[in-house]
Amino acid sequence: MGIQANHTKVGFIGIGVMGKSMAGHLMKVGYPLHIYTRTMSKATELIDQGAAWHQSPATLAAECDVIITMVGYPKDVEEIYLGEQGLLKQSKAGTYLIDMTTSSPLLAADIYKQAKERQMHALDAPVSGGDVGAREARLSIMVGGDQEDYEAMLPIFQLMGTNVVLQGKAGAGQHTKMCNQIAIASNMIGVCEALAYAKSSGLDPDTVLQSIATGAAGSWSLSNLAPRMIAGNFEPGFYIKHFIKDMGIALESAEAMGLKTPGLALAASLYKQLAEQGYEDKGTQALYKVWME
Incomplete structure (x- = not known):
């Protein structure tokens, strides 16, 4: 799948201190943005700018070609990806799933394995740089997963960070x-x-x-x-x-x-x-x- 602004639909789950800025960078260059966060008020600014709000990760998954998650804890990642209404069961074949939460390396490897079985692409891509790095698109992004998936998603990563490195197989980013x-x-x-x-x-x-x-x-x-x-x-x-x-x-x-x-x-x-x-x-x-x- 070719990644193109104005064409590739991107979902972003988790509009917090950093996620809000990261998602905003994608919108600015024209990616149609679909968002979900437990507290809708955190997403008001992006919604006002044209982002599509979803009531659940499941409805977001049905719409998007690329889904980025930036949530709080490994248990949140597990629920969003592996639950009955999770991304692995609700996303289309060919979808790119990018978890940018700082989470468990073992969980990242499990998500990758299950995604591959469903003909999806999974990358773990935690970040460093804090609120300032997110706001100024200067994050360091540490990626784990397949080389070809990393290369396919590089244009999106480069909108959020200036130091993007593939560290190795699934879990290596974590x-x-x-x-x-x-x-x-x-x-x-x-x-x-x-x-x-x-x-x-x-x-x-x-x-x-x-x-x-x-x-x-x-x-x-x-x-x-x-x-x-x-x-x-x-x-x-x-x-x-x-x-x-x-x-x-x-x-x-x-x-x-x-x-x-x-x-x-x-x-x-x-x-x-x-x-x-x-x-x-x-x-x-x-x-x-x-x-x-």
């Missing part, structure tokens, strides 16, 4: 995202401790950032999230509750491989403390509250 989350988890502790140290020693944290953000200590979190920490802005670009979910998947996968991840385990325990204090709907930069309080 495994790569786990590498990403593991690197972020320990780094976030370092960023928070650096800011806490700067404040405790009487330095101006903003001035400290001028020196350290572009040196060997530099990272995306230091450049993008540390200023939010300093400003006391803990609104979500990426929810704590979703990061806890991701770290749980990574810990389970690492344990299954016999791999020790003490840095990840520490970060997960600190974030769980925050969630228990009622901050699960704040952004991951709210980890700084552990040192503030």
Whole structure:
């Protein structure tokens, strides 16, 4: 199937902090957009711009050539794909199914297998870059699946991200995202401790950032999230509750491989403390509250 704007019907399930921007980029170049999200109010802006609203994933599936999902948890992915009214049972043969949720590598492989049996194409394609990356179409997209399916969907991926890489077979995209989350988890502790140290020693944290953000200590979190920490802005670009979910998947996968991840385990325990204090709907930069309080 040739992918063409104005012709290929794209379904997008999950219009959240990132999904709304990602779906919007597809509409801007002319893809007929069909959307479903549990909370219709989140999709009002896209509906006003011409997106077609559906009452269920099943009705959306019947209309679309390509379906992208960007939901919260692996259990949501499982329900949307594998349920009685799920995409695998309701989509047409030849449909491309792209799960961009950060989810389980094993679940991704299962969806791929069942899709192939039904003559559909499945890719796992989790992303990194947060709300800013989604808004500016600068996401890093990590893809697992068949080479030919990846190449067919590349024009769509390139509307949402600037760093799109096929990592390997089904599930490889999710495994790569786990590498990403593991690197972020320990780094976030370092960023928070650096800011806490700067404040405790009487330095101006903003001035400290001028020196350290572009040196060997530099990272995306230091450049993008540390200023939010300093400003006391803990609104979500990426929810704590979703990061806890991701770290749980990574810990389970690492344990299954016999791999020790003490840095990840520490970060997960600190974030769980925050969630228990009622901050699960704040952004991951709210980890700084552990040192503030």
